[in-house]
Amino acid sequence: MAHRRLRAKGSGAIGSRVTIASKSPSESQGCPCRIWIRRFADAQENVKKLTSRPANDELLRLYALFKQGSKGDVEGKRPGRLDMVNRAKYDAWTKLAGTSSADAKQGYVDLVARLTQG
Template structure:
């Protein structure tokens, strides 16, 4: 499965099944593949925007990962989650 197929297939996972960590990993890998590293002019969201802060932190951990590697890891993660939840 490639990245584009994984983006479509991830929607097959029933709502409410994925853990917070799984959702954050999917988000971070998706952003790293589609955008790359967090822009240098982007600042970490404040403590009153916890959801955005968690997403920013998850994406920031992937700084330096290539877009290709992030796409491959996204597809692998989706395959694992499909096997786990379907």
Template sequence: MSQTPAFEAAVAASKTLSEKPGNDVLLQLYSLYKQATEGDASGDGPANPFDFVAKAKHDAWAGLKGKTTAAAEQEYIELVAKLKG
């Protein structure tokens, strides 16, 4: 999938934030990025039930099922802009 220049700029900007966002925001950024670049999550998530980080990431991404890649891109761009303040 081809991303817009605005999305690519937001991805670059997300790596240079002056302050590291909290875990909830990081999960939101991750899930929106995955939805924008890969579409709906597939499968049941990580095989290791004790890999809590991977499970949280998969669950956050799976929660966006049905959201279009364009909508996920736009939400990602807006979230990064908000974080940059």
């Protein structure tokens, strides 16, 4: 339980303090950030359990959403023409530039859920 110290108003004593106990947001209603961290982690585990290999475009989307959600915007040079796999990954990630981490994580969780259903 978090404690805050506040100045007592109208107490007549200069500098007197009153301690008020209050619950932190995570104690009162569950921290939303922790919920999303758990969902993102669960999706990472679930994607490893897929029974069939997703199509290449879905794999690239998964990669890009994961990287955007965990690292942010792509950095570094684009791989050369002969490195087709890494170039495709780079390009997929670049398309998500500017997407927030939370939105990318939500997209990743949604895509994994869709892939595990069918």
